[in-house]
Amino acid sequence: xxxxxxxxxxxxxxxxxxxxxxxxxxxxxxxxANERTFLAWIRTALALLAGGVxxxxxxxxxxxxxxxxxxxxxxxxxxxxxxxxSYARWQxxxxxxxxxxxxxxxxxxSLTAFGIAAVMVLALVFVLVDAARxxx
Amino acid sequence: MTSRAGGPPPHPTEQLDPGVQSERTQLAWQxxxxxxxxxxxxxxRLAFRGHLALAVPGLLTLLAAALLxxxxxxxxxxxFAAVRQGHSPADHCAVATTAALTAALGLTALIVIxxx
Numbered sequence: 498x499x500x501x502x503x504x505x506x507x508x509x510x511x512x513x514x515x516x517x518x519x520x521x522x523x524x525x526x527x528x529x530a531n532e533r534t535f536l537a538w539i540r541t542a543l544a545l546l547a548g549g550v551x552x553x554x555x556x557x558x559x560x561x562x563x564x565x566x567x568x569x570x571x572x573x574x575x576x577x578x579x580x581x582x583s584y585a586r587w588q589x590x591x592x593x594x595x596x597x598x599x600x601x602x603x604x605x606x607s608l609t610a611f612g613i614a615a616v617m618v619l620a621l622v623f624v625l626v627d628a629a630r631x632x633x
Numbered sequence: 634m635t636s637r638a639g640g641p642p643p644h645p646t647e648q649l650d651p652g653v654q655s656e657r658t659q660l661a662w663q664x665x666x667x668x669x670x671x672x673x674x675x676x677x678r679l680a681f682r683g684h685l686a687l688a689v690p691g692l693l694t695l696l697a698a699a700l701l702x703x704x705x706x707x708x709x710x711x712x713f714a715a716v717r718q719g720h721s722p723a724d725h726c727a728v729a730t731t732a733a734l735t736a737a738l739g740l741t742a743l744i745v746i747x748x749x
Contacts, residue, residue: 517723525716528723529654535728536661539735543668546735546742550675553746569746577739584732591723 520595527594535587541609542579549573560630564623568616575612579605644706645713655716659709665731666702669694672738676745684749690741697734 549572553565582605589601649655673694680687704727715722 517721517725522719522721525712525722526650526652526654528721529658529712532723532728533658533661536665536731539665539731540668542735542739543665543672546739547672547675550672550679550742550745554679554749566746570743573739573743573746577736577743580732580735580739583735584729587728587732588725595721 517591517595519592520597523594528591531587531590531594534590535583538579538583538586538605542576542583545572545576545579545613549576559623560627561623564619568620568623571612571616571619575609575616579609642710645710647713649713649716655709655712658712659705662705662708663702666698666700666705669698669701669734669738672742673698676741679745679749684745687745687749690738694738701731 549569552572553569556565559565586603586605592598593600673691676687676691676694680691708724708727711724712722
């Protein structure tokens with residue numbers, strides 16, 4: 498799992514102890530909550546992934562030929578970004594919980610929201626283009 | 634919880650805390666397993682429609698889904714044991730494996746939509 502650890506943005510900033518030895522044993526409920534948050538992100542990634550495959554394989558083609566692929570690739574790239582950073586995010590939070598420190602800030606919720614909004618706007622545009630061409 | 638003579642120990646029914654965190658975590662693992670099963674089924678559906686190569690990732694994903702769902706129960710018991718001994722129930726291996734599986738699944742899906 499070394500490659501996952503290397504994805505952690507600030508990994509090289511200073512030498513660190515492994516996350517499970519720093520600080521003190523936390524309240525188990527905090528660890529479980531952190532784990533559920535991680536699992537919720539994993540399920541978000543799985544849902545985006547299924548959406549990405551489905552939009553290419555199941556949705557009838559738009560009049561713009563590459564439209565489905567654009568939507569599918571955007572969804573799946575978002576899913577991969579979430580999945581590939583999820584372990585590092587979980588570990589940073591576990592470390593913060595053990596140290597009693599504030600939770601590290603994360604840009605992922607806003608990035609995910611913007612990504613999904615962008616996909617939706619694109620889908621709307623493609624549908625409208627189809628409708629306009631159908632009438633014209 | 635205490636009778637270990639013969640067969641697996643019974644499912645712990647004692648409530649550790651009023652927020653039933655262990656139960657919610659178990660259910661979260663089960664839902665994640667179901668999510669994997671859905672992706673596996675999607676791959677298998679494509680495999681039956683002529684892309685036979687997809688049967689391999691489809692079956693592997695279903696296997697991962699079964700393992701994750703089974704893990705939910707194991708995790709529940711491990712949480713009980715850890716809490717009784719005053720240890721943290723954090724499980725790095727399971728988290729890292731799940732994250733890696735999901736990332737690998739994402740790459741597979743990307744290949745699927747680019748190639749097929």
